[in-house]
Amino acid sequence: MLFSRHCRTILENICTIRYLSTKVVLDPPSIGDVYRTNVRIGRLTREGRMELARKLFDEMPTRDVVSWNAIMTGYWKNGFLGESKKLFDSMPLRNVVSWNSMIAACIESGSIDAAFLYFSQMPERNTASWNVMIAGFIRYRMIEKAVKLFEEMPRRNVISYTAMIDGYAQVGEILKARQLFESMPGRNEVSWTVMISAYVEAAKFDEARELFRRMPYKNVVSVTAMITGYCKEGNMEDARVLFEQIQRRDDVSYNAMITGYSQNGRGEEALRLLVDMISRRLRPDQYTLVSILAACSNLASLTQGKQTHALVFKYRLHTHVSVANALITMYSKCGSLLDSQSAFEHICTPNIISWNTIIAAFAQHGLYEKALYFFNKIDSLGLEPDGITFLSLLSACGHAGMVKESLYWFESMKTIYKVEPRCEHYACLIDILGRSGRVxxxxxxxxxxxSEADLGVWGALLAGCRSSLNIELAELAAQEIMKLDPRNSGAYVMLSNIYAASGLWRNVTKVRRLMKENDAKKQTAFSWMEIGDTVHYFVGGDASHLAIDEIHALIIQLYSQMKAMENIT
DNA sequence: CGAGAGCCAT
Structure with missing residues (x-):
């Protein structure tokens, strides 16, 4: 600043001299004018006001390389890559920043190869050039190439190291990330935050906490990363303590906390925090509303869901696919399948998640035919079904009791669609087979x-043994579950129920004792439903609901009706 | 004017 003011004074003196001697009326443009205009162009591009920035650029009597770089960078940052490339090609002069920006533009637009071509062709590189390229390779998960550049580069700075740590973390190489973190010459808050996030992502919460504790200076970003860690751990109390400690909470920290409440089944608190956020003049964004909609889904509260839908319009977020997808789920889980389908149909370009979501919605409501109809339409927009698509489709078969179809789709996903079934698919199929007595x-x-069967697969088998009372397989499945997770109360309860149903009371006692020994506690299950503005809670064994007698009578009636239908089919 | 960090949907 001091420098530019100094320059300006000298220049103004020169201009004055010229003015006096040649009687030029207009001031010639000074370096200060160019500098000021460059700053203005930069600001306008960051605000997304490209037309105005371009006008300013066009009207400049003199431009320097920074002016060109500013307008060129502005174009690709606002999604006009073509313009940006045109400007780069027509620039009268380029410096290393112009090249770096062009490389970043290519990376942003998805062409890593073009980026590397520019990188190879540029006349000289600085550390930022290498860093841009490394970050580009990391974004495309080309970790080996990133490592190669990192090792080749003449000088590394804290950004190079931090980018590389993040790269290792993204491909799950958490140990290498930590080694680099320990070996780097100087760390700043970004490096610490990247490392903490790496541990959070890997669910290594103790390590994350330890680093966070040791971190010398914390900012809102690092604290938010740690909040996310606590939330993923299910420790909402410590998350909240950290959240309250932030001096200047921003939208992202609110979102992290709201998401935490939503994902830990504390929807009311998520909603309360949204209200708090709005009252503090923070604007909810797509992240906020996706999480709030998820909270409404879990609360199964159509009232709250509809209000949130209104907020989606208020904040003009209905164009975000992720928000629309969350709306589909919300309406489905709140029991309004028609609204769910309508939310899907209002999406301009549904992505694969949208399709999976609407199929899952029909699946949950037992509408196999509709699920299949939407499945068959997936490829119409050049999309391909993925693992989750088949999970939804299989679950549709399950909820509709279609065993043959489920086996058909399970085979087809491998042979026709080249999607490898994972444990979740097996668990789903085994659940279907189990329910039909084919344990x-x-x-x-x-x-x-x-691959090795996981908890879900064995759990599905164990549950299936319940209906067919297959003691042998039930014991086998329960053993596998206890091996994988000794404190999993579900397995003990299920097994003991199967023993009880078979009259093996001695074994029931044995399982109960085993359960106590392994410190597996059964947690009380409960459910609830919203009628009008009242929420009705139901806990196992609790008869305090005002209409409990009527409810029991209805259940008995429904049960006999179902039995009657079972005999028909 | 260019490089690294936290929050979302099946």
Whole structure:
């Protein structure tokens, strides 16, 4: 600043001299004018006001390389890559920043190869050039190439190291990330935050906490990263303490906290925090509303869901696909399938998640035919079904009780669609087989699995043994679950229920004792429903609801009706 | 004028 003011004074003196001697009426443009205009162009581009920035640029009597760089960078940052490339090609002079910006533009637009071509061709590089390229390779998960550049580069700074740490973390190489973090010459708050986030992502919460504690200076970003860690751990109390400690909470820290409440089944608190956020004049964005809609889904509260839908319009977020997808789920989980379908149909360009979501919605409501109809339409926009698509489709088969179809789709996903089934698919299929009494066959499938069966797979088998009272397989499945997770109360409860249903009371006692020994506590299940503006809660064994007698009578009636239908089919 | 960090949907 001091420098430019100094220059300006000298220049003004020169201009004055010229003015006196040649009687030029207009001031010639000074370096200060160019500098000031460059700053203004930069600001306008960051605000997205490209037309105005361009006008300013066009009207400049003299431009320097910074002016060109500013307008060129502005174009690609606002999504006009073509313009940006045109400007780069027509620039009268380029410096290293022009090249760096062009490389970044290519990376942003998805062409890493073009980026590397520019990188290779540029006349000289500085550290930022290498850093841009490394970050580009990392974004495309080309970690080896990033490592190669990192090792080749003549000088590394804190940004190079931090980018590389993030790269290792993104591909799950958390140890290498930590090694680099320990070996780097100087760390700043970004480096610390990247490392903390890496541990949070890897669910290594103790390490994250330890680093956070040791971190010398914390800012809102690092604290938010740690909040996310606490939330993922389910420790909402410590998350809230940290959140309250932030001096200047911003939208992202609110979003992290709201998401935490939503994902930990504390929807009311998520909604309260949204109100708090708005009252503090922070503007909810797509992240906020996606999480709030998820909270409404979990609360199964159509009233809150509709109000949130109104907020979506108020904040003009209905154009975001992620928000629309969250709306589909919300309406489905709140029981309004028509609104769910309508939310889907209002999306201009549904992505694969949108399709998966609407299929899952029909699946949850047992509408196999509709799920299949939407499945068949997926490729119409050049999209391909993925693992989750088939999970939704299989779950549709399950909820509609279609065993043959589920086996068909399970095979087709491998052979026709080239999607490898994972544990979740097996668990879903085994659940279907189990419900139809085919536990032996289900067990055969588990044995043929290419990978090790997980908790969900064995849990599905164990649950299936309940209806067919297959003690042998039930014990086997329960053992596997206890091996994987000794404190999993579900397995003990299920097994003990199966023993009880078979009259093996001695074994029931044994399982109960085992459960106590392994410190597996059964947590009380409860459900609730919203009628009008009242929420009705139901806890197992609790008869305090005002209309409990009527409810029991209705359940008995429904049960006999279902039994009657079972006999027909 | 260019490089690294926190929050979202099946």
């Amino acid at each position: 032996e066959y289900a067990y055969k499938m588990i044995q043929e699995m290419p």
